[in-house]
Amino acid sequence: MTDFTSKKALVLGGSRGIGAAIVRRFAKDGAGVVFTYAGSHDAAQSLAAETGASAIRSDAADRQAVIDVVAAQGALDLLVVNAGALVMGNPLELDADAVDRMIDINVRAPYHAAVEAARRMNDGGRIIVIGSTNGDRIPFEGGAAYALTKAALQGMARGLARDFGARGITINIIQPGPTDTDMNPADGPMSSQMHSFMAIKRHATGDEIAGMAAYLAGPEAGIITGALHTIDGGFAA
Ligand code: NDP
Numbered sequence: 001m002t003d004f005t006s007k008k009a010l011v012l013g014g015s016r017g018i019g020a021a022i023v024r025r026f027a028k029d030g031a032g033v034v035f036t037y038a039g040s041h042d043a044a045q046s047l048a049a050e051t052g053a054s055a056i057r058s059d060a061a062d063r064q065a066v067i068d069v070v071a072a073q074g075a076l077d078l079l080v081v082n083a084g085a086l087v088m089g090n091p092l093e094l095d096a097d098a099v100d101r102m103i104d105i106n107v108r109a110p111y112h113a114a115v116e117a118a119r120r121m122n123d124g125g126r127i128i129v130i131g132s133t134n135g136d137r138i139p140f141e142g143g144a145a146y147a148l149t150k151a152a153l154q155g156m157a158r159g160l161a162r163d164f165g166a167r168g169i170t171i172n173i174i175q176p177g178p179t180d181t182d183m184n185p186a187d188g189p190m191s192s193q194m195h196s197f198m199a200i201k202r203h204a205t206g207d208e209i210a211g212m213a214a215y216l217a218g219p220e221a222g223i224i225t226g227a228l229h230t231i232d233g234g235f236a237a
Pocket of ligand 1: 083086
């Protein structure tokens with residue numbers, strides 16, 4: 001456990017999957033948690049009831065909505081940007097609007113959320129963005145656009161670490177490998193192919209990713225910034 005008592009946390013994209021695991025972990029460890037969601041109203045309400053967190057509907061594809069929801073929280077201690085979209089397939093056939101919407105959610109939202117949070121974040125605050133091992137390695141066809149979004153986060157974290165470091169604000173990217181969620185179920189059609197790239201041939205759980213988020217948000221991680229934290233069973237090894 002990490003002691004987040006009196007810490008104020010915002011998780012963008014917290015209704016399901018990895019984001020919901022982070023909401024549960026931060027709330028269990030004592031933080032006051034607000035999370036956003038887009039489509040999963042029922043899941044968001046039941047997670048809020050379970051954890052005591054507050055749920056706000058806010059579309060991460062809408063830049064102004066992202067800025068407004070972050071600004072409305074005031075001085076945060078912890079920001080996690082988890083909301084993500086996955087558009088895969090033959091790049092010659094993919095719908096260009098779907099690709100651009102993924103770029104809005106996976107790249108533009110984390111950047112604007114991180115900057116907006118830093119405007120009023122408490123010194124020593126923590127910004128964590130969920131990237132992907134695919135930012136480093138994309139060993140199958142059809143993942144170029146997704147990989148570009150996750151690779152973009154790497155440069156963002158390195159740069160913003162310099163911008164906010166004087167205030168003790170850290171920014172880190174967690175890079176999960178296959179993790180059992182609605183986006184990538186452990187029993188899904190690509191599982192055995194994905195496991196073939198891994199040293200430990202199983203999906204991670206959301207709780208394992210949340211554990212890394214708690215560490216990076218906690219008091220022992222104050223000197224870790226501008227860094228990539230891969231948690232992928234050796235997918236990228
Ligand atoms: P899920 O699809 O299971 O959950 C996605 C979450 O993000 C939901 O809470 C969803 O809310 C929210 N979200 C999606 N789009 C928006 C939006 N436009 N506005 C607000 N919230 C949004 O995904 P995962 O939990 O698997 O993925 C979470 C993150 O981890 C993503 O960034 C993903 O790229 C990354 N990742 C996942 C891996 C995996 O194997 N699962 C591997 C590597 C990285 P709602 O349903 O309410 O719209």
